[in-house]
Amino acid sequence: MNLIWSKRKFVLVLSLMIFLTTLMIYTDNVSAANTVTIYYKRGYATPYIHYRPEGGSWSTVPGMGMQDSEYPGYSVATLNLGSATRAEVCFNDGNGNWDSNGGSNYFFDQGVSTYDAGTITIGAPVADYQAPSTPTNLVVSSTTSSSASLSWVASTDNIGVVGYEVYRNGIKVGTSANTTYTDSGLTPETTYSYTVKAYDGAMNVSYSSDSVDAITQAGSTVVKSHPMKLGAVYSPTETDFRIWSPDSSNVKVLVDGIEYTCQRIPDFDGYTGIYGVTVSGDLHLKEYQFKINGIDVRDPYGVMVVPGTNTNVVIDLAQTEPDGGWAARPTLVNREDAVIYEVHVRDFTIDATSGVSAEKKGKFMGMVESGTSYQGVATGIDHLKELGVTHVQIMPFYDFATGMYNWGYDPVNYNVPEEQYAMDSYDYVGRIKELKAMINEFHKAGIRVIMDVVYNHTYSNEMFENIANQYYTGNNDSGCGNAINTGVPMVSRMIQDSLEYWAREYNIDGFRFDLVGIFHYEEYGKWGDHLNNQVFPERNILMYGEPWNGYWADPEEYLKVRMGKMPAVAYGHVGVFNGKYRENIKGDNDGTGTGYMFNNLPSWRDAIAVGARGSIMAVKSTNPLPDNWDAMFAYDPEQSINYISAHDNYDLWDKILHVGIQDMEYAKRIDKFGMGIVLTSQGIPFIHGGDEMLRTKVADGDWTYAHNSYNAPDKYNSYKWNCKAENTDIFNYYKNLIQLRKVHPGLRLTTWDEINNRVDTYTWDNGAVVSYIDDDNNLSNGKELIVVFNPANNIIISEAQGWRKVFDITGANPIDQSNIAEGTAVTVFVK
Template structure:
């Protein structure tokens, strides 16, 4: 995932809102034992050596030289060993008697706080005061929690709740470039920059000024953070998780959602319960998700991102009113356009917490989609402005641009602090990491270790695709590092491709399907446990399973098409591992938009379009017209990569839950069945290999059968994608298992109702699944 323009692409008190609470991370030194560290400064560096200004300038000169060496060599460990600070209290540390601001900027020669008073969300209010910050004087490379020589601080007395501020940093020795292709270049000219606080937890509208907030002002009524056994919605193993991916705007913006209009596209829209589709009377929103059986909602980015105005309105500066959100501006601040008001900086914090609480009240957890791997724009980033030349990678080859350097200790520390902040202050239950392969494994393992101290049941998973970054291959968090990153899940593209191809008619993929069903640990992928296999056939990236199957089989009868899509979702739900779906997948959501209103084309015209058909990703700019049979059944504009297209193709069409009611009901029953049967959520491969019997008729037959047993219950699953019906006689025997007296427990074949007796002749239709309890 990338920003808009880069990819075509349990009972505890609520933790203090101040990042001071994150000081628990102080034991993480980040100093690698193999790095030889000399005394960081000459002996004459002492508190009595010179006045504060001279000493500060001396520190800045030394830091600048060290940063040039680190940037030129692309080796930052010695720099971090001298200059890093890991006490975890950067940002605003609020108390009613005073607020201390701290910022890490070792190469700066002067730092000031610009106060705009308590001007609310007025992004243009004039400054009312300036506070000079003081550089720390303790050089302690053996304990980086006390190593303050790169930290600037000032304390403003009195209750500063609501204070709006920025930092003004002067780099009298110039700056060091960390731009791709220009690493280590020196800008020797004194430079002054003004920026918001990288550790902001609240900002004015637009995100370019920070705001001090008190815990009391951002704790909505009824909100409580719980951990451990009190967070009853968290699952003991991620293999028990059934996760539905939603986008706040998509989920609530359609009139069919039944959401109060004032809350459409907002945090509070997601928080609403008891909503119904005015067209059908069927349940929507959170109540629908609970009934479906989902136990986590994975929410696309909901921190402050740059491509949408906080007002949610279009303008020449912000022509789009929709974005996925993979363009971070302020990581620790909720997105303003999802709040009902941007005139009060507290509103977005309170409403995001209200949403999280509402989801918890429904017995579901919240997985936050986080994008620490890149920012929206390097040059204007608060990271680049507070410490130029440090936070970004030597190369940006992920397709995102502006790649951050997770292996540099201070950005690793920021990520740890940020995740801990959201966990302790918002009660987030899991984290989905964008382009996780651009992380180093030490950072991911540190994240997992830190979360384990809070609650080991907090989920962590992400995109482990192999990426060409400058992270050393032995550190890069791609799927080959699964065994080295225990507790971290990886999106299972092997399972995704196998299921998509199998239901499309590729009978030769039957053998691979067996591996996918068994948790992908025996050749398809390289996981250490089934929990690391994050199984999906559809997400916000790429085509929906319904659209994809139309592209593979454009002339399917509607019934056949629906059977393919339903079977794909069913196999994915039952496969060992962590289950992820996309909201609307269960009722065949499409990303095609009938902009022309044309009727269906004649067969010859269909063939003409299909002859030029390309099933790969399309650039929005190409505006290619594709044919797909979908709810519009006509010529449509493909909005496949739709991260900044309009709402028309993005909103959840809740009408389809009625159109495909039988499919929704089957998948709902299957989800509830899986959750109630531990045989289908093993968390160790030995449980699968010892308790699962897999026997395909032939590896190219399109028929896969398997038995799941746990010593108490025994279930037979038959999957038929052979091209025709699979026929059975009365009281048949199947792989030495007598079906006499047995009955269908669940089936996607509409002709096989639950309870159908197998003591009579029966058949399983093509592209169907049957679940039978043997004992």
């Protein structure tokens, strides 16, 4: 009986095993038919794959980290396609750098495929075990007291050399994608030995090159005073760690792995509630982390941070100065002499048409690479020099949160350069030096640099909430939460200190404030007074911002920055964007509403005439105006920033087309007319980057991102430099306008009194605005300039009979020398 049962049991088990095996084979076949395995030849050190089954839902950014594969130099990922037959894929490094096939993404059919530098092949990779040849002719090209620059002759490989490993005294210190490398953070008057190895995509490494010695130069005997009083205040022998902690005495700092207890420091120089400790030794490049009540917090005054963390890094700022020292700051006699140009670091050079070196595209150093062109027209910094602007306003370039493309209005570290724009995010000294070098090169080109700052809010409450509960208002003042409270003296002081740090350490020439309208206007005036009158009185620093908040009904409206509060803070030389003038000229921002440049006259007859006069007050006074939005708000014309478009609304050309203008020649005329008004009005003119060549953010007919492209792909945001080649008439018109403004001081008067006494402005019945201007500052000999804004039919300016027409819709020195001022045009006559 037992034997029979055993046999039956064996048969049953055997049958079950056959069934399970069959089921596994069937399951495997189903799985294989609905998966794709992708081998990725490393372009990123740690690649991520962001994907979806075709037509399905995308993975969460940045996607899935790919694993090391059995093939050297390749990562691998297997994706479940469900019922789909292929996957839609893009790759990234987890820190916001993407390979998305130019926005078109990659498609992989089910099965096994290999990706190599944009090329997809069916099947697994072919193994590569051959190492590159040994690098030769390694030389030291230059040294400073803290760096050594190397170069060598390229290696060869059967597949291709990917990069080079650089060794200092036998220890690997970095890699390079080309045949040069600069090693930073060295000790003065010290000998270092260097070798180089080449490696390929399969991570086969060559033999070491011959060694070469580098001797660093003598260092400065002068210890640079630290620009910060809080944070990590470095010196070569010790570093002070200080943080504001008004709510807790449980303050510690972890420095290079060792924890120190911070003690309350007596109040000094206006600082209260400060805890700190002094740690001995040269702590340059050492990591540190403040802890309050046992919770890790970031240093609000930190000047460097480990990417993606709130761990700060001590920096000897003396090692970050530009090679060769700072160039002279471009001359700016009066703030009204400024012509501002708004630009985004990545957008400016990332397109293939920029002509910028591949490794510098979208980087600080790409902004200032000279000698670039496309189809015979200058691009990049040479374009700006040719255009003639005096200032670049660069959209946020401090450390922001979003790793993918972003405008940067999501700050996390106010005093740290953004790592996406550096050549190497982890080269902390190099990151600072590159930003300083960019600013220095702009200065050498005669262009000052304005920093776009976003102190009004943070990316999240996490930035400050565990330090103290006093940083935030608790309201939605900014429209995106986490609004900063300048009603707290130490919070306002933090902003003032940050501004001074950027101006002092990075030689910044001005600040554009995002949503300055959430701040207390008295604090805004104090910041301006501190920088412009007390610390840097010789610089003519520009300070201006958006005088509105994030659509918040503020119970403290009467205390906040508004157009009507400008007279009360004129002593600080601070101003605002003139939103009233902008709307009267072009109409609404994002809709189809039209304004003066479309011959749609404003309801207030003299609205354009007021803007043309710099929006100066009706009666000169330093008292706040009863109306927060009074169009006649400026105590000084420097307080009115005149503009039509900016980054967060339609480009000027897109606005004109969105309205429905279909006649392209008429559309171009409107464009010229609008910018002509801005550049011949009193105050300070502002140009949104790319308007001078009819830049558009409409890609392939898609208007989705045209008016708010803060996180859109490059194909929408990037400068397409073919636009300049195709619209040289528009570019030349803008260039000639700027030159006209520079030549005639009557277009940039500097005080309320000068405008009141030297400019007579009249609005005609057809809406034309005619200004008669004393250009030579001699009232006894009459007026020498007539500026006409004419939105309607041609008119005759009888007073201009016999005068020279120096500018009209065709540009400078027109052929037509009649006293006719054409419609939809700015015309300028000189006596």
